[in-house]
Amino acid sequence: MTKEQFDDLLSRVGPRIAKRNTRMRAAIEPGERLCICLRYLVTGDCYKTIAFSFRVGVTTVSNIIGEVCQAIWDCLVEEFMPVPTKQDWSAIAEGFLQRWNFPNCLGSIDGKHVVIQAPPRSGSKYRNYKNAFSIVLLAVVDAEYLFRMVDVGAYGRNSDGGTLNNCPFGEDLKDGKLDLPGDCVITGAEHLGKLPHVFVGDEAFPLRRNLLRPFPGTHLSRERRVFNYRLSRARLTVECAFGILASRWRMYRRSITLSPEKAELCVKATCILHNFIRVTGRHTGARPVVMEEGEDELVLHDLTQLGTNNAARAAIRVRETFAGYFSAEGAVPWQGDV
Known part of the structure; x- marks a missing residue:
C-alpha cells in the first residue's frame, strides 16, 4: 500500500474511527488507529507485540482492531464490492x-x-x-x-x-x-x-x-x-x-x-x-x-x-x-x- 493509498483510505474511514478527547487523556488519532489495525492484518503479530510497538494497552489494541475492521468494511463495501447488476x-x-x-x-x-x-x-x-x-x-x-x-x-x-x-x-x-x-x-x-x-x-x-x-x-x-x-x-x-x-x-x-x-x-x-x-x-x-x-x-x-x-x-x-x-x-x- 502506497502513501497515497493510505491517505485515501484514512480520508474514507477516519471520521468513522475518530474518538473525542476527554479530561483524563487525549484520544488516539485516527491515523494511528488505522496503522495499528493494518499492522495486525499485515503481520498477524500478537496483541502484546503491537501494543509494545505503539505504546498502548493490549485491550486498546483489541478494541481498535475490531472497530477499524468493521469501519473499513462499512466504508468501502458499497464502492469496491457492490452487488453486481x-x-x-x-x-x-x-x-x-x-x-x-x-x-x-x-x-x-x-x-x-x-x-x-x-x-x-x-x-x-x-x-x-x-x-x-x-x-x-x-x-x-x-x-x-x-x-x-x-x-x-x-x-x-x-x-x-x-x-x-x-x-x-x-x-x-x-x-x-x-x-x-x-x-x-x-x-x-x-x-x-x-x-x-x-x-x-x-x-x-x-x-x-x-x-x-x-x-x-x-x-x-x-x-x-x-x-x-x-x-x-x-x-x-x-x-x-x-x-x-x-x-x-x-x-x-x-x-x-x-x-x-x-x-x-x-x-x-x-x-x-x-x-x-x-x-x-x-x-x-x-x-x-x-x-x-x-x-x-x-x-x-x-x-x-x-x-x-x-x-x-x-x-x-x-x-x-x-x-x-x-x-x-x-x-x-x-x-x-x-
Whole structure:
C-alpha cells in the first residue's frame, strides 16, 4: 500500500474511527488507529507485540482492531464490492472471454479455510478435514482477481458445496434472484443454441445449470479432458486471488488467535482492502499468476471424484455442450497437448 493509498483510505474511514478527547487523556488519532489495525492484518503479530510497538494497552489494541475492521468494511463495501447488476455480470463475462477464453462465465468460486484458535466449548464445529480449526471464506472472483462476493464465518467442518448452499449467495443463485444475464448464443457457435451464464468451481461444488464443475474420474475422453483443462484455467482466478490475499496480509500465514466473530471482521476487511488496492491501481508488490499460451504446468489432468453429486439432466446437458464447444469452435492452440 502506497502513501497515497493510505491517505485515501484514512480520508474514507477516519471520521468513522475518530474518538473525542476527554479530561483524563487525549484520544488516539485516527491515523494511528488505522496503522495499528493494518499492522495486525499485515503481520498477524500478537496483541502484546503491537501494543509494545505503539505504546498502548493490549485491550486498546483489541478494541481498535475490531472497530477499524468493521469501519473499513462499512466504508468501502458499497464502492469496491457492490452487488453486481446485470450490466456488471455481462462485463465480467466479457472479461473471462477476452482474458481466459471462457464464454458466458460470471466468476470463479471457491472456499478458503482460515485457521483460527479453537473456540472454547465449540466441539467439532470448526474442525476441518485437515484436523485444524477454521472458518470458511467463500468467494466469487472475476477475471481481474477482484472479489465480487464473499461469505465469511461458516464452520470449518462444512464442505464448500455445503457452505454455498447455506449462504445467502447460494440461496439467491438457486432461486434465480441474482439478476444474471439471460441465455445467449456464443459467437461462432450459433448452432449450439442459447447457453446459460455460469460460474465455475472445482469438484467440491454440485453441478447445476449455472454452476459448472469438472468431469470426475481419470479415464476420460479427450473432449472431457479439454473441458477440465479449460475450466481449471478459468478457475485459476480465485486461486490466484487467495494467493495474493495470503501474500499481502500475513495474518493468514498464522493461526488467528481471535474469537470467530472478530476473525470474521478481519477477513472481510482484508477482502475489501484487496479490492481497494487493486482498483486504485498503484500497488507495486506481488503480481498475480497469469497463464500464457502454452503453459500447461497448472493443468488438472486427472480430477478425481470426491463425493456424489446428483445433477439434473439440464445441467449435464449444459456441461456436455460446453465440452463440445471447447473441442471445436472454441478450441485454443495451446490445448493440443492436454
